[in-house]
Amino acid sequence: MRNFAIIDLFAGPGGLGEGFSRAGRDTETPMGIHLSVEMDEHAVQTLRLRSFLRSFDAFPPEYYEALNTGKPLPAWSEIYPTNWQLAQSEVRQRVLGADGVFEEIAVELDRVREANHGDTILIGGPPCQAYSLVGRSRNKGKEGYIAEKDDRHYLYREYVRILDRLKPAAFVMENVKGMLSSKVDGGGIFSRVLDDLEDAGEIGYHLLPLATVPPADGQRADGRDFLIRAENHGVPQARHRVIVLGIRKDIPVPDITTPLLGEPAKFVNVAEVIDDLWRLRSGLSRQDDTSAWHREVKQQAQAIANCADVEIGVREVARRVARDEVLPLDRRSRMKRNSDRLPEHLRNWFRDGSLLAALQHETRGHIPGDLGRYLFSAAYAEVQERSPKLSEFPSFLQPLHRNRASGDFADRFRTQVAIRPSTTVTSHISKDGHYFIHPDPAQCRSLTVREAARLQTFPDNYYFCGPRTKQYHQVGNAVPPYFAYQIAKAVRRLTG
Secondary structure, eight states: OOOEEEEEESOTTSHHHHHHHHHHTSTTSOEEEEEEEEOOHHHHHHHHHHHHHHTSSSOOHHHHHHHHHTOOOOOHHHHSHHHHHHHHHHEEEOOTTSTTHHHHHHHHHHHHHHHTTTOEEEEEOOOOTTTSHHHHHHHHTSTTOOGGGOGGGGTHHHHHHHHHHHOOSEEEEEEEGGGGTOEETTEEHHHHHHHHHHTTTTTOEEEEOSSSOOOTTSOOOOGGGGEEEGGGGTOSBOOEEEEEEEEETTSOOOOOOSOTTOSOOOOOOHHHHHTTBOOOOOEESSSOOHHHHHHHHHHHHHHHHTOTTSOHHHHHHHHHHHTOSOOOOOSBOOOBOOOSOSOHHHHHHHOOTTOOSOTTOBOOEEOHHHHHHHHHHHHHHHHHSSOOOGGGSOGGGSOOOTTGGGSTTTTSSOBOOTTSOBOOOOGGGGTTOTTSBOSOGGGOOBOOHHHHHHHTTOOTTOOOOSOHHHHHHHHHHSOOHHHHHHHHHHHHHHHO
16 A cells, blocks of 8 residues: 655645544555744744654553643653654754755755655645735835745745645645735736646646535636635634645546535534533733633723613623623633533543643733633623624724724624634734634633644644644644544545
8 A cells, every 4th residue: 555755835834744644544544744844942842842742652651641631842862862753853844945944845845755765745724914904015115125026925836846846646725815916017816826837846736626526627626716715624613725636647537427625514613623622711911810801801891881872682691791600710721521512523522531721821911902702702602693993892892902993994893603614724823813812702712722723624643842822823834633634534535
């Protein structure tokens, strides 16, 4: 049986790699990560830890002991030096596109291609800041900004350069939806990307969409056919991404009459995937303690309940919070609760019977005014089944921003509605959490790292290294692993 080696570029904390690795442990589709390349030091630490853990048939008991007791992770290089050295070798902290990096990586690409007789798969997504709608808006505001001189527009060429060298049986390239409309030198960047991918590796590649049926005449699919909505495929998040699958042209591709990822599935909502995590209170950014937090929340709730400008249903939710004597007490939890609300396909995906604790499930501190805004926003979302616009907040909860009436910050405070998939989890969640408010009004807080990781479908035993801000950043930058798992299964069905 053919066993494929995977090269993961611009790997982030390993979302794509985790999905491909999980698929690769199935006996029908064997494959494993051979090399991951990433520039961020904390993401590299996360990748190395996960690579180390994957080197065992079952994760070592010392890992669970640390996670379940809250102790620091042990010095793996001392306990399991061989396994740790393999992880160090597999994960490289490098800046793709920098001087000398391609030449270094090329040696490894040649070795893995020859050792595996061409049975390799290339995965990864070049950085997206130059293509994203937010990034493009920000760039327009920069004095003297010239898109053609922004090297980030052309980082995909480093991916193509490695594709030329490795000549894998298949590749998967992921990027933001904004790549479809991004323009440089007066033309669309995405058509150039597709041209370069199609012609790569001497033989060239068939470019296939995953969520639609490719044209029967063998022509290349339309650009928008490469856009995939993750919420249609069992991910509890409205994450829309461009994903291009390439199959080397010497590998016969069967007639494809149904989408490679299958037909759209039932949506999974926010509540289904985070309700079994322990209820937590937010913190106060100054002089935090439980009683002070309770007083502040009840004052904010009473003010909302007494405000005639607030819709009556929202006022009733606020009254419920104001008189509640069992508001959450703790800012962090290592405990887990069992819930039958998790959809079956994610229940086994998330859970690990040896893990007794909820990892990285602790809250931020917020200023008192934000407690009221979070409470109102979550109460409004509970009643109206949508998050309120800033203009719909009562006047006493309006932030003191000079440009708040401009309309540019209409979604400044956004609750993740319990009965729907979440909005896209992005790296912005590392900033302040205003766009990622928990749907329970009584908790008055933004999502924890673990809740964000659940929305991104990271397994519960996936540990993110670095300080909390960096953990959030890693989660937001990742491809959802369960989504990647489905892509990986489709890739292997085509590569034989």
